[in-house]
Every structure is written in C-alpha cells, then in structure tokens.
Amino acid sequence: MTAPVPAGLTLHNLTVRYGRKSVLSELDAGPFPHGAVCAVLGPNGSGKSTLLRATGGLLHATGTLMLDGVDLTPLPRAQRAQHCLYLPQTLPEPVRLSVLDAMLAARHAIGRQGNTSTAADIDAAMACLADVGIAQLATRSLHELSGGQRQLAGLAQALGRKPRALLLDEPLSALDPYYQQTVMALIRRETAQRNLITLIVLHDLNMALNQCDLACLLHNGHILAYGPPAEVLTPEHLRTVYRIDARVDTGRDGQRFISTAGVV
Amino acid sequence: MTHYPAIARSYQTALRHRSLVLAGLVGVLALSVLLDCAMGPAELSPTTILHAIFAPAGVDEQTSLIIWQIRLPYALMAACVGAALGLAGAEMQTILANPLASPFTLGLSAAGAFGASLAIVLGWHVAHVPDMWLTAGSAFVCAALSVWILDMLVRLRQGGTGTVILCGVALVFSFQALVALMQFVANEDTLQNLVFWTLGSLTRATWGTLGLLAGALACILPFSLRAAWPLTTLRMGEDRAASLGVDVPRLRRAALLRISLLCALAVAFVGVIGFIGLVAPHIARRLVGEDHRFYLPASLLSGAFILSLAALVARVLVPGVVVPTGIVTALVGIPFFLVIVLRRGEGLP
Numbered sequence A: 001m002t003a004p005v006p007a008g009l010t011l012h013n014l015t016v017r018y019g020r021k022s023v024l025s026e027l028d029a030g031p032f033p034h035g036a037v038c039a040v041l042g043p044n045g046s047g048k049s050t051l052l053r054a055t056g057g058l059l060h061a062t063g064t065l066m067l068d069g070v071d072l073t074p075l076p077r078a079q080r081a082q083h084c085l086y087l088p089q090t091l092p093e094p095v096r097l098s099v100l101d102a103m104l105a106a107r108h109a110i111g112r113q114g115n116t117s118t119a120a121d122i123d124a125a126m127a128c129l130a131d132v133g134i135a136q137l138a139t140r141s142l143h144e145l146s147g148g149q150r151q152l153a154g155l156a157q158a159l160g161r162k163p164r165a166l167l168l169d170e171p172l173s174a175l176d177p178y179y180q181q182t183v184m185a186l187i188r189r190e191t192a193q194r195n196l197i198t199l200i201v202l203h204d205l206n207m208a209l210n211q212c213d214l215a216c217l218l219h220n221g222h223i224l225a226y227g228p229p230a231e232v233l234t235p236e237h238l239r240t241v242y243r244i245d246a247r248v249d250t251g252r253d254g255q256r257f258i259s260t261a262g263v264v
Numbered sequence B: 001m002t003h004y005p006a007i008a009r010s011y012q013t014a015l016r017h018r019s020l021v022l023a024g025l026v027g028v029l030a031l032s033v034l035l036d037c038a039m040g041p042a043e044l045s046p047t048t049i050l051h052a053i054f055a056p057a058g059v060d061e062q063t064s065l066i067i068w069q070i071r072l073p074y075a076l077m078a079a080c081v082g083a084a085l086g087l088a089g090a091e092m093q094t095i096l097a098n099p100l101a102s103p104f105t106l107g108l109s110a111a112g113a114f115g116a117s118l119a120i121v122l123g124w125h126v127a128h129v130p131d132m133w134l135t136a137g138s139a140f141v142c143a144a145l146s147v148w149i150l151d152m153l154v155r156l157r158q159g160g161t162g163t164v165i166l167c168g169v170a171l172v173f174s175f176q177a178l179v180a181l182m183q184f185v186a187n188e189d190t191l192q193n194l195v196f197w198t199l200g201s202l203t204r205a206t207w208g209t210l211g212l213l214a215g216a217l218a219c220i221l222p223f224s225l226r227a228a229w230p231l232t233t234l235r236m237g238e239d240r241a242a243s244l245g246v247d248v249p250r251l252r253r254a255a256l257l258r259i260s261l262l263c264a265l266a267v268a269f270v271g272v273i274g275f276i277g278l279v280a281p282h283i284a285r286r287l288v289g290e291d292h293r294f295y296l297p298a299s300l301l302s303g304a305f306i307l308s309l310a311a312l313v314a315r316v317l318v319p320g321v322v323v324p325t326g327i328v329t330a331l332v333g334i335p336f337f338l339v340i341v342l343r344r345g346e347g348l349p
C-alpha cells in the first residue's frame, strides 16, 4: 500500500525577503483543506499579502509549497497560475477596456485554452459576471466604473480562470455591505461546489468569525494561531496581534460579534 | 449554461467597428501616400502615378524615374518610419505603464542622433562600406544601447516606472548635450550633415534602407500581435497580469527588444523624429480602445498616416525646398491629435 497523498495546500519552511529584509522567515502554514474558506488575518504590514503573493508565485520565495502532494515551486509562472491563482489587493487600472474584454483578456492571457469558440468564451465570461452580480456592466469600459465595480470585475476575472486554489487579497475592501455579503456567499458557494482551496485576506473580523471555516492569524511574520475562527479570534489573541481591547459575544441566533472597546 | 446572444452580438458589432476603423486608417494612409507621390515640382496626375507603379511599361522614362527613384521611396519611407514609431510607442506605453513614454521622450532618438554624429564628426571610414550605412549602423548601436540601459533600470527598480521615465529624460538631456558638443566641434561640411540627423529628414531614403525597415517591421509585427492578450492584461496592472500567469519580466524584455529594433532602425535611416511615437498610441486608444489586438495595429497605422501627411506638407510648404520632416511633424500632427483627444468621449471605450 502506498501512503495517501496529503490533500490540500501546505507551505513549509517559506522564507520571503524584500532586499535584505526578510518579511516571512521559515514559515509553516496549513494544511489548508479543499472545500473550506480560510480567512488570513493580521494587522497592516504583518505579511498577509506577502504570504499570498509568494504562494501564488508572484514573489521569489524559498521553501516548499505542496498542492495535493505536488510541489508547485519549480513550475513556470503560467502553469502555476492554473493551479493556484492570486487576486491582487490593488484594483484593476481604469483603462479603456470593456469589462467583457477584460474577462476575455484574462482568459487568454497565457494562450487560448482549448478549442473554444468566441461565443462559448463569451458565455463563460458572462456566467462569471452574472455570478458576481455585474452582468449588466459587461459592455461598460473599466475607466467609467467605480472602484467597487472594478473590484468585482477583477474578482470575476479570477473566478473565470477556474484554478484549484484561490488566493484572494482583500476582495471585499471596496464593496458596500450588500456586495460584501453576496460576494462572500458566492465565494463560499464556489469553494464548496468546486472543492476549491480558498484563502481570503480580511480586515472584517466579524465576517471572518461567522462566514469562514478556518482562520489563520499572522503576527510578526509567523502564524500565531490556525484553526476554527472561534478558537483563533479570542480576546487574548486580538490583544496581542491587533492591540485592541475586544470582546466576543454570541447573539440570539448563534452569530458571534466582536466588539471593540478601545486600543491597548 | 445560460447563453447571452445579445451580448455576443454586440461584442461582434464592436469587433466589426474596430476592424472598420483599421480599414479606414489603411484607406487614408494609402491616399496620403498617393498624394505624396503626386505633389512636387513636376505635377503628376494620380492616374499617371498608378500607371507608373502598377504598369511601368506604359509611361515615359522620365516620369517613371521620378516616381521610382525619388517620390515612391520618400513616400513609403515616411509611412514605414511612422509605422515603426507608432508601434514602438504603443508597446512602450504599455510595458512602462506610462502615457508619456515614447522613443523620443526616453532618449532613444537622441541616442541615435548621438551615434550618427559620432560617425559623421569623427569621419569614420571602413573599406567597401558606404559612409551612410556606417552612420546608420552607429546610430543603431547607440539607440539599442540606450534601450538596454533603460531595461537595466526597469529591472533594477522592479515596477518603478516613474523612475524609468525620469531616467529616460536624463538620457535625453545627456545625449542632446553630447550632440550639441559634437556640433560645436564640427566643421562647416559635417555640420550640414549633422543637421540632417538632429532635424530628421526623409530625403535620403533609398530602396535599400526602405527594404530593411519594411522587412524588420514585417518580421516584428507578428510577434507584437502574438503578445496582444498578455499586453492587454498588463494594462490592468502589473500585479494582475502576473497573477493571471503572465511572465511579466519576459514579456517586457521581448517588447523592449522589438522596440529597440524598430526605433533604432527608424532613427538610423531618417534621424530624430519626435512626437509620432508619443501621440499615435493616444490616437489609437481613442479610436479602438485598449484591446491590443486592435490597439497595436491602430497605433501603427496612425503613426504611418501622420508621418506620411507630415512628409507631404514638408515638401509643399516651401516650393522647391524640402523642409526637414522633424520640423513639420508636430505642426501637422498636433491639430489631428487635439481633435481626437479632446473630442467628448462617447461610444466605444
């Protein structure tokens, strides 16, 4: 009998430097399982983006990155993005390109995939836009859209590429409460349906607490806690990591709330 | 799966519209090249010209000579140089993510002029090589060298395109100072020759130089078009392109290689011609948007059209004298540019 291949995404001994300064050193994280949404939490500058960018292959990192038992680090850029797709924290630039064109460009960025016809490409792109809730913006140009609308277009681009692991860097940062909820629901649904590994950077702790399956708390370049959100987001952890004085309450319908009394 | 026939139809309409714009640009370009052949001291009718070009047997020798030896190389060179600069400018603005990037503003042209002036003032001679090719070769080497310096800077400051523009401006001033120094030490004879480079002139176009430039353009264009999709994603941000799997450093290096070949050849044969590489991409963007499958050819055609028009004006402005093209380019191009850029943005992106 062979040993079972470990499923999920595991980072081992990951070190990332900017110049001489190392932001993450010998970090171990995971395993992040399939079908679960994992919140990546931590204060500004704690290395969340760095962690996700290194995982997505945008930054040079030493260490290993196993996805379902296969090391991703030696793969070329294009192939790596097929497995593990990073969604940047910055919004798409407001250029003279329609939302649909942007979707098609993202689809063909690393060469035409398969022998799909233009009509099929358009249907697939439109389905993604409809999922995200902006099908009506398809023919509008990115330079005429609001920041939040562009963020949704960017998210649709990433979802349209159908990777096995999604690394979302603050995908809700520019969205109103309605879209925050719908997008989060969409991400949960896609993750469950397509059995994705989803990492999502959030600053909304209540969202992480109630809508994510797992949470991973970064502190000074290492992982302080990883597990179910209720066990990770404790008042003690919030105090050490975020330097806030916070309380966790449970509402009548089982929802949890973090309320902040002040800073420490 | 839900189908979206209405969206698909409107997308096809948009594609057709952009193709039509490209066809229109080809049309006006052909017209201006034809006019360019017709104008001059010896008045020739368009039919005579078409005869001389497509059925040379039927026209008298003198007309044939004027057209084949003087007018046609000049007119076609204008179109080719404009096309090369337009394409190079378009790619440059995309890979540097800066609307001010152009072969002229980043010092490629100035470097080329410096290379040419070195060869002219120091009076280099190599047996069996015409002086003109030697000058062009020297210009080519210097322009390519300046691109290489820029590329180094791009790589050193990953993503800091603002710095690259500043360094480009520094290159412009350095090379301009060096050219001025060369002019200062040059004697009367060589000075005349030098002016040709610094002002830009098409009058020395020959079938040889034209063939080389057109050949280079024909070889490079397919590669540019093959990179159209990744270049389009690059417009949405370097991070985004990289996250979608585009190898941005490689894309950028390949584009810089294409740019340096195009610009270096253009500057080597006709000297410094500014403006085209800067405005053609803006015009293209207004006409067809930033889908690079259309934007790159549109910029190429706009560049060709403006320079062709400028070449025409350069010859008819002062009767009997061909004003250096570099001088009239901006004068001709600016009204055209303003009309398109200041037009109220409506319709297609």
Ligand SMILES: Nc1ncnc2c1ncn2[C@@H]1O[C@H](COP(=O)(O)OP(=O)(O)OP(=O)(O)O)[C@@H](O)[C@H]1O
Pocket: A018, A023, A042, A043, A044, A045, A046, A047, A048, A049, A050, A051, A089
């Ligand atoms: N390009 C860079 N060069 C040098 N240092 C950098 C660079 N990018 C980030 N850093 C540093 O790395 C550290 C981690 O940055 P990172 O962007 O990963 O933070 P983050 O957790 O995503 O923060 P935020 O919540 O603000 O997005 C910070 O201290 C930052 O100063």
Ligand SMILES: [Mg+2]
Pocket: A048, A049, A050, A089, A169
């Ligand atoms: Mg970040």
